Amino acid sequence: MKDIFHISRLIIKKKLKVLTDSEKQELKQFQEDYPSLKDVEIKALADRLSGYSSIDKEKAWRAVVSKSLEKDDRPKLRLLKNSWFKYAAVFAVCLITLAYFYRNKAFDSVETTPTTVDKKIIEPGADKATLTLENGSSVFLEKGSAFQNQNANSDGVQIVYEPTKENPSIVVYNYLTVPRGGEFFLELSDNTKVWLNSESQLKYPVQFIENETRHVELVYGEAYFDVSSSTEHGGAKFKVLNLSQEVEVIGTEFNIKAYNDENIVYTTLVEGKVVVDNGNNRQPLLPSQQSSVDRTSKKTAVKEVDVYEETAWRNGVFSFRGKPLKDIMKVISRWYDVNVIFENKNLESIKFKGILSKNQDIEEILSIMKSSSINEYEITDKTIKLK
Amino acid sequence: MREKLGLTKSELNHLFEKYYETLVLFANRFLPLRDECEDLVQDAFVGLWEHKTIFPDDISSKVFLYKTVRNKCYNVIKHNKVKDKYAANVVHSLEDDNLFLKQVLEEEILRQLHEAIETLPERKKAIIRLSLKGFKNNEIGEELGIKIQTVKTLKSQAYKLLRARFKGLGIVISILIA
Numbered sequence: 001m002k003d004i005f006h007i008s009r010l011i012i013k014k015k016l017k018v019l020t021d022s023e024k025q026e027l028k029q030f031q032e033d034y035p036s037l038k039d040v041e042i043k044a045l046a047d048r049l050s051g052y053s054s055i056d057k058e059k060a061w062r063a064v065v066s067k068s069l070e071k072d073d074r075p076k077l078r079l080l081k082n083s084w085f086k087y088a089a090v091f092a093v094c095l096i097t098l099a100y101f102y103r104n105k106a107f108d109s110v111e112t113t114p115t116t117v118d119k120k121i122i123e124p125g126a127d128k129a130t131l132t133l134e135n136g137s138s139v140f141l142e143k144g145s146a147f148q149n150q151n152a153n154s155d156g157v158q159i160v161y162e163p164t165k166e167n168p169s170i171v172v173y174n175y176l177t178v179p180r181g182g183e184f185f186l187e188l189s190d191n192t193k194v195w196l197n198s199e200s201q202l203k204y205p206v207q208f209i210e211n212e213t214r215h216v217e218l219v220y221g222e223a224y225f226d227v228s229s230s231t232e233h234g235g236a237k238f239k240v241l242n243l244s245q246e247v248e249v250i251g252t253e254f255n256i257k258a259y260n261d262e263n264i265v266y267t268t269l270v271e272g273k274v275v276v277d278n279g280n281n282r283q284p285l286l287p288s289q290q291s292s293v294d295r296t297s298k299k300t301a302v303k304e305v306d307v308y309e310e311t312a313w314r315n316g317v318f319s320f321r322g323k324p325l326k327d328i329m330k331v332i333s334r335w336y337d338v339n340v341i342f343e344n345k346n347l348e349s350i351k352f353k354g355i356l357s358k359n360q361d362i363e364e365i366l367s368i369m370k371s372s373s374i375n376e377y378e379i380t381d382k383t384i385k386l387k
Numbered sequence: 388m389r390e391k392l393g394l395t396k397s398e399l400n401h402l403f404e405k406y407y408e409t410l411v412l413f414a415n416r417f418l419p420l421r422d423e424c425e426d427l428v429q430d431a432f433v434g435l436w437e438h439k440t441i442f443p444d445d446i447s448s449k450v451f452l453y454k455t456v457r458n459k460c461y462n463v464i465k466h467n468k469v470k471d472k473y474a475a476n477v478v479h480s481l482e483d484d485n486l487f488l489k490q491v492l493e494e495e496i497l498r499q500l501h502e503a504i505e506t507l508p509e510r511k512k513a514i515i516r517l518s519l520k521g522f523k524n525n526e527i528g529e530e531l532g533i534k535i536q537t538v539k540t541l542k543s544q545a546y547k548l549l550r551a552r553f554k555g556l557g558i559v560i561s562i563l564i565a
Contacts, residue, residue: 004488005446008495009553016550036485037492042500045493046519048412052501054421055408060429064403065396068433226508253508271508271544287544308551315506315552359401 003030007037015042058155121382122362125198125335127157129184132175134206141184151189151206158185167210177201178221181337183313190214190228192238195314197222198334199259210234217241222257224314225249227272245293248275254285255311262330265293268310276300318356325350325369329386336362339383344375347386394448399436402448407432409498410456416490417460417477427463431455453491457481503552511545518542 010027013019019027031038128142131154139147147154152161152174159176178184178196186194189207192214196202200221208214211234218240227238229251238249242258244265252272258265267276269285276283278293283300285291290305312319313331320328326348329340335358342348356365366377366384376387394402407428414424431452442448461481464474480486500519504512510533517527524542528535 004492005449005495008492009499011492011496012499013553016546016553018550018554034485034488037489040489040492040496042496042519043521045497046500046516046521048497049501049504049516049519051412051415052408055411055425057404057407060407060425061400061403063425064399064429064432064436067429068436271511271541306551308548319551 011040011042122336122338122379123181124359124362125181125183125337127184128179128182129159129196130177130179131159132177134172134174158187160187161189161206163191164189164207164210168207169209171205171209172207173203174206175201175203175219179337180334188216190233190238192228193226195224197224197257197313198337208233208236211236213237213239215239215241218256218258220258220260222255222259222313224253224255224311226253227251244278244295246277246279248277250274255314259330263295265295266310267291267293268305268307270307270311312355313358316358318358319354320356321353322351323353324348325352325386328352332362332365337382338362341383341385343385343387394436394442399432402435402445402452403432405445405502406449406452406498408501409494410452412497413453413490413494414456414460417481418463423463427459428456431459457487503549506552507545507548511541511548514538514542515545515549 007027007030010019010023010030013023014027126143128140130138130140131147131152132138133149141147141154141156141159143156145156147156147159152159154160176184176186176196178198178200180199182198184196186196186202186204188194188204194202194204194216198221200223201219202216202221202223203219204216205214214233214236216239219242223240225240227249230236230238230249231251238251240247240249240256242256242265244258245267247254247256247267250273252274253270254272254274255268255270256265257267267274267285268290269287271287274285276285276291276293278298278300280298281300283291283302285302288304288307289302290310291300291302293300306319306321309319309321318328318331318335326342329342332338333340352369362384363379366379370377378385378387410428410431411421411424414427415421418424418427434455435448435451438451442451461478464478464481467474480490504515507515510531513531514527517530522530524535524538527533527542528538531538
């Protein structure tokens with residue numbers, strides 16, 4: 001049965017023509033073993049893809065949670081009515097507390113390996129952000145905390161601004177700040193979609209003025225934009241500003257990476273057309289091209305990149321193809337909110353390739369690296385030392 | 388080492404996000420009413436949560452979910468006193484283990500395709516969906532009201548993105564020295 005999941009992937013790879021020779025062999029063998037599964041064909045299945053869009057997952061999740069609460073409550077209440085059980089429960093709590101203190105003490109007296117103690121401190125990031133409103137007040141958004149005002153609606157994991165009803169006379173700005181260990185999805189009032197990565201801040205109008213250029217500012221960090229076409233907004237252009245550059249957009253999807261601790265601002269075009277203006281020159285980009293603006297020299301370079309890799313963060317994975325460990329660790333430190341120290345400087349330039357799931361436990365990642373080239377690592381608090 | 392009995396809420400949510408729709412569509416193969424399917428799949432997740440065994444990985448939990456949903460569908464049909472030809476066929480298809488494997492295989496293909504297509508920009512999404520159904524470039528152009536040349540360009544970019552996604556090991560992490 002477990003093979004099925006692996007085979008399903010191979011069938012997709014076959015359709016996309018990316019099977020390796022050994023996988024071809026594997027698939028052939030499988031189809032010989034299970035002749036009844038031979039005629040599974042993607043073309044015949046594709047019709048059913050539309051079924052996915054008709055399901056309200058959020059509502060369903062709430063149903064699961066409330067169903068399990070109902071089940072949980074019933075037996076517990078009944079038991080607590082028996083008074084002996086109450087005492088037993090209190091006693092059990094005491095015992096557990098005692099055991100806990102004893103255990104910690106026992107740990108203290110022995111030389112602790114830091115990795116076991118700090119395991120719970122470092123966790124993968126999640127959807128969270130601080131919303132700063134026009135009056136200066138701020139709201140923290142995360143799963144389970146909803147927020148609503150006359151312009152915006154948030155369920156805690158994303159925020160959506162309502163389309164403009166009346167044309168506003170002045171532009172009012174909000175800020176969305178994503179901390180280290182966070183990411184967030186935002187939909188602006190013109191239907192432009194923005195995915196913000198960890199440690200990023202975006203300044204944007206609550207409503208756009210009709211027929212005027214739409215301005216947002218990526219104050220720092222990384223964001224992926226899916227800009228609604230200017231033809232839907234009376235030809236109004238869209239511009240993303242940053243200290244070091246300005247990106248003029250025609251209606252398109254692209255990624256900007258402008259971290260304060262990196263000297264280069266990267267803009268990667270996925271689809272459509274943009275012009276990157278660094279104040280000195282205007283550089284148009286084609287799909288799959290990436291511009292890098294050097295903050296000090298003010299020079300712009302352009303190269304072809306793997307778009308999937310550059311924007312993979314948006315899809316729950318990090319993809320690295322031959323990136324130096326120093327760059328990989330920068331990404332990891334933002335998502336897991338940790339500091340990384342290279343005690344052995346030679347490690348910084350070692351190149352790795354691979355795909356990491358963003359749900360992965362940080363130790364799993366480190367232990368794989370350890371097996372290939374890092375000799376030793378040590379975790380204390382929120383600091384990882386590579387030796 | 389981490390000790391645990393059963394899943395935490397966030398682990399359950401992770402599985403739910405990934406497999407809920409797929410399992411509903413799977414149940415929908417046997418039961419015509421969508422609401423009934425959703426209800427039954429939600430119960431399967433509640434069951435998984437209360438299950439105090441340790442699942443070593445996502446795949447074992449997934450096997451549990453598929454099997455639970457299958458059994459629940461079977462019980463619903465057995466309980467319904469309607470003994471028409473349709474019900475008889477469905478019962479037959481639920482009893483056949485080979486067929487079960489095939490159904491799961493198909494759902495898993497769809498699930499991964501859907502997940503991958505969702506990451507594409509809007510127009511590419513629409514083009515890929517039609518292309519997978521076997522539409523030719525000119526037919527896609529007509530359907531979506533865009534030029535054939537645009538269809539060609541976007542389609543090849545979209546396939547490139549999908550290939551890159553499936554080329555790697557995907558969710559399983561893999562690091563090699565480049």
